[in-house]
Amino acid sequence: MTAAAPAEIAIDVKGLSKSFDGREVVHDLSMQVRRGSIYGFLGPNGSGKTTTIRMLCGLLTPDSGEGTCLGFDIRRDADKIKRRVGYMTQRFSLYQDLSVRENLEFVARLYGMPNPQAAARDMVQRLGLSGRERQLAGELSGGWKQRLALGACTLPNPQLLLLDEPTAGVDPKARRDFWNEIHALAGEGLTVLVSTHYMDEAERCHEIAYIAYGHLLAHGTVSEVIAQSALTTYTVSGDDLRALSTDLSGKPGVDMVAPFGTSLHVSGRDAKALDETIAPWRDKAGLQWQHAAPSLEDVFIDLMNRSRDNFQ
Amino acid sequence: MSETALHQSPPAPRFGSWRRTYAMLVKEFIQLRRDRVSFAMIVMLPVMQLMLFGYAINTTPHHLPAAVLLQEDSDLGRSILKAMENTAYFRFTREVSSVAEFDDLLLSGKVLFGVEIPRGFERAVRRGDRPALLVAADATDPVAASSALSSLGMIVQTALAHDLYTGDPGSPPFEIRAHARYNPAASSRLNIVPGLVGTILTMTMLIFTALSVTREIERGTMESLLSMPIKPVEVMLGKIIPYVLVGFLQATIIIGIGVLLFGVPIIGSLLLLALLSTLFIATNLSIGYTFSTLAQNQLQAMQLSMMFFLPSILLSGFMFPFLGMPQWAQVVGECLPLTHYLRIVRAIMLKGSTLPNLQHDTVALFGLMLFAMTVAVFRFRRTLD
Numbered sequence: 001m002t003a004a005a006p007a008e009i010a011i012d013v014k015g016l017s018k019s020f021d022g023r024e025v026v027h028d029l030s031m032q033v034r035r036g037s038i039y040g041f042l043g044p045n046g047s048g049k050t051t052t053i054r055m056l057c058g059l060l061t062p063d064s065g066e067g068t069c070l071g072f073d074i075r076r077d078a079d080k081i082k083r084r085v086g087y088m089t090q091r092f093s094l095y096q097d098l099s100v101r102e103n104l105e106f107v108a109r110l111y112g113m114p115n116p117q118a119a120a121r122d123m124v125q126r127l128g129l130s131g132r133e134r135q136l137a138g139e140l141s142g143g144w145k146q147r148l149a150l151g152a153c154t155l156p157n158p159q160l161l162l163l164d165e166p167t168a169g170v171d172p173k174a175r176r177d178f179w180n181e182i183h184a185l186a187g188e189g190l191t192v193l194v195s196t197h198y199m200d201e202a203e204r205c206h207e208i209a210y211i212a213y214g215h216l217l218a219h220g221t222v223s224e225v226i227a228q229s230a231l232t233t234y235t236v237s238g239d240d241l242r243a244l245s246t247d248l249s250g251k252p253g254v255d256m257v258a259p260f261g262t263s264l265h266v267s268g269r270d271a272k273a274l275d276e277t278i279a280p281w282r283d284k285a286g287l288q289w290q291h292a293a294p295s296l297e298d299v300f301i302d303l304m305n306r307s308r309d310n311f312q
Numbered sequence: 313m314s315e316t317a318l319h320q321s322p323p324a325p326r327f328g329s330w331r332r333t334y335a336m337l338v339k340e341f342i343q344l345r346r347d348r349v350s351f352a353m354i355v356m357l358p359v360m361q362l363m364l365f366g367y368a369i370n371t372t373p374h375h376l377p378a379a380v381l382l383q384e385d386s387d388l389g390r391s392i393l394k395a396m397e398n399t400a401y402f403r404f405t406r407e408v409s410s411v412a413e414f415d416d417l418l419l420s421g422k423v424l425f426g427v428e429i430p431r432g433f434e435r436a437v438r439r440g441d442r443p444a445l446l447v448a449a450d451a452t453d454p455v456a457a458s459s460a461l462s463s464l465g466m467i468v469q470t471a472l473a474h475d476l477y478t479g480d481p482g483s484p485p486f487e488i489r490a491h492a493r494y495n496p497a498a499s500s501r502l503n504i505v506p507g508l509v510g511t512i513l514t515m516t517m518l519i520f521t522a523l524s525v526t527r528e529i530e531r532g533t534m535e536s537l538l539s540m541p542i543k544p545v546e547v548m549l550g551k552i553i554p555y556v557l558v559g560f561l562q563a564t565i566i567i568g569i570g571v572l573l574f575g576v577p578i579i580g581s582l583l584l585l586a587l588l589s590t591l592f593i594a595t596n597l598s599i600g601y602t603f604s605t606l607a608q609n610q611l612q613a614m615q616l617s618m619m620f621f622l623p624s625i626l627l628s629g630f631m632f633p634f635l636g637m638p639q640w641a642q643v644v645g646e647c648l649p650l651t652h653y654l655r656i657v658r659a660i661m662l663k664g665s666t667l668p669n670l671q672h673d674t675v676a677l678f679g680l681m682l683f684a685m686t687v688a689v690f691r692f693r694r695t696l697d
Contacts (some may be wrong), residue, residue: 057539059696078694082541093536110540152536 010035010160010191011056013067013074018051018060025051027214029065033193033207035159038186040205041195044304048214049195050090053162056193057087070159083111086153090164092145094152096138100129103137104152111156119155127151143174150178154185161185163194167201179204199297210300212307218299226299231255232271233294234278237263238287253277256302260295267298349612356619373456373636378425379406381414386434392445393427395470401460402427414448418493420669421655424450424457424635437485444489451492452662453503456633461490494662502577505570506657507630509589510650512566514596514624517559521600522613524551525692530610535696544692548685552597559593560586567661579664585657588674592653595677598684599649605691624650652676 011033018026026048033039041049054060056069058078066073072080094103104120113119124133127147132140137148146166153161163182167175179201186192186206194205202208202222209219218225236244241264245257248266253273258265268274282289294302380393396402406423408414417423428446436443447464449457468484495502525547528534537547567585570576578585600617607613625631627641628650634642645651652673659665667674 054696059535059538061695061697079541082539085539087536087539089532089535089539091532091535093532093534095533096531107540110542 008035009033010037011039011067011069011193013056013069014065016052016055016062016065016067018048018055018063025214026055026062029211029214029216031209031216031219033191035191036186036189037206038182038192038194038204040202040208041193041211042197042202042208042300043195043211045197047212049211050164051214052211053087053164053193053195056081057085057162058082059087083156084158085160085162086156086158088149088153088161088163088166090168092137092149094137094145094149097136099134099136100124100140100148101133103148104155107152107155113156123151123155143170146170146174146178150181154190159189159191161190161192161194163192165195165197167196167198175201199295199300202296210303212304215307217303217307222296226294226296229269229294229299229302231267231269231294231299231302232274233265233267233292233298234274235260235263235265235290235292236287237290240286244281244287248278248281251277256298256305258298258301265292265295265298267294267302269302347609347612349607349615373459373633374400375403376401376425376456376460376633376635377405377423378402378427379408379414379417379423380404381408381411381426381428383431384429384433386429388434388437389429392429392467395467396427396464398470399460399463399467401463416669418448418450419659419663419665420672421450421659424453424633425460433486440485442485442487444487446489446491448491448493450663451495452658453629453633454492454495455503456636457492461492464488464490501574502662503658505574505576506661507654509563509566509570509657510592510628510653511625511630513559513563513589513593513653514650515621516562517555517593517596518600518603518617518621519614520555520558521551521597522603522607522617523610524601525604526607526610526613529608538694538696544689544694547692548598548601548688552594552601555597556590556593559597560590563589563593570661576661578661580660580666584667585660588653588656588660588670588677591674591677591681592649592656595649595681595684598681598688602684602688602691605688605693620648624648627651629654646676647680649677649680652680 009032011031013032014030016026016029017024029048029052041052043049051060055062056074058074058081061075066075068074069081070084072084074081095106098106101120101124104123105116108116108119121133124130127150129144129148129151132144137145140148150163150166153163161182167178170178175198182192182194183204194201196202205222207219207221208225210217210225218228220228241259241262245259245264248254248257253268253270253275254266254277255269256265256267258267266274266278268277278289281287378396382389393404397404402425404427406417408417411428414426414428418426426446426448428448430443430446433443433445447461449461451457465488468486468488525534528537563586567578571578599620603616603620604613607616623644627637627645628634628648629645630650634645634651634654637645655673656670656677659670
């Protein structure tokens, strides 16, 4: 089983499926994550991101499919995987009634680290939590909780980090610090799989995958995913964009109309049909049209709309 | 929010409060229906209580096991035993040939009474010597012993009527010497206090661990815990062991109060009492933990504990004499750790029993503990499936 995955591949799974009460949450999902890379896992709520992550670390058994995580079979070697993987849950899942240091010591002991007190103390310093180590974890602010959770799952020196929406509800400064930390960890050779909603975070990843309704719809680097989309996008600025938005919605060739600040993104997969439809407005006074590369968000919204048609 | 939604604010409904209440009521019913265990409990609890109180409890217990030490085979002796059985309080289950055996049966609690018909009894009666007939009772539980002992007075008359004995009707030809062993003053306190040790420990130990796993699940910490390399047995022992110490402290306090305030003696070995109490504590913690792995939320865990606690109180011999209960109730009682612990704690404190006297109950406690732990380890879900 170890031979199946090359040494430079951390996660290699094929055809993972999982249903709950007859509802398929993950469908035939295959993915490969290179060692030392930051892999972004994107998708709307309820798309199966958490379920996939849980299958990778042995918290859920896939109904079908197989694969390896760090070279260990995800079905049979869950114990070995657990020892080498740090999993940060979506919901804060450290003990709220334990102090920062007690939580870290608990994790260190659970992983059998030789000197739990020292390991916890070092981590408190690395996290910048000095002076707060006696504070109860439940009393920390959102940003600090999230730092502590990251600290707890990196404490036993894992080879792979699975982070499930780690920055949800955290302020921009804390988010930036968090991502700097993740890049630092990846620099040390750690593989990071991180799920997120935020587009700016997706762009900080080496590779991304987009999943909706349990189907993996696109994967690759950010530019690859944008190129794959074959989406033609125009940025329109000018007067009365709302009327334009209403006029264009649902017209042939127009797949998406979305306001971005003072401009409007008009996108379509069929460039010819789109051009024909917008022709009457192209030369209208007061409107500036500009052919632009679609943003990642345009691509994802489009993927989601398409998948809704296909799978619902 | 779109404009249409803004314009659609409905007119204020009449009876708004009632509607909201109704909505709430419907929701609660749906939730209750979904929570099968709680629903079953609503039905089960009153039924169970009624059954237990109605049938099992008998404060004037009958057919209590008794041993007889027959040192003479005579018509009069047999008439007396027959008369005793006719009162329906006694049931002779053992016939022994030595005083040591007689004492041992009482000490181990296999019989509640012992009757000794001395050698040369009939002859002494006929001679008019007014010999004594010894009836020894295990009075650690005064309720069980007292009504049976009070019936002894009639026995003389009954036995004599059978035997057509003619003599001075004013003075009975023999004397029944009732001997309430272990608790001569028939003080309920001596019985209740050791019983309370067991009852209180059952209650507190169950609750401690019954909530442990469900609490982890409800607070979301279970997901983290399961993603870490820890085995079900480790989780279980890690959750049980701290409370063994808590339970030991609790037992010390209760027994200490019993001795200091209520004057309950500890006739037997304090070390043995401590060891077997620890075993009992661990057994209850294991059972509580098992409930925790069976229940889906904390409420269910509490209810399971209560469902276990109620029969523990009623069928263990804490409230009512165990041997006076109907057979089926005794069978249920044998499955409860409290039953065995009550025998142990009463026997050690009041009778000075030693481990050989109590081996049956000790083994039973061990068995129950291992059974509960095995169920818990198999029930503990290692995944979130």
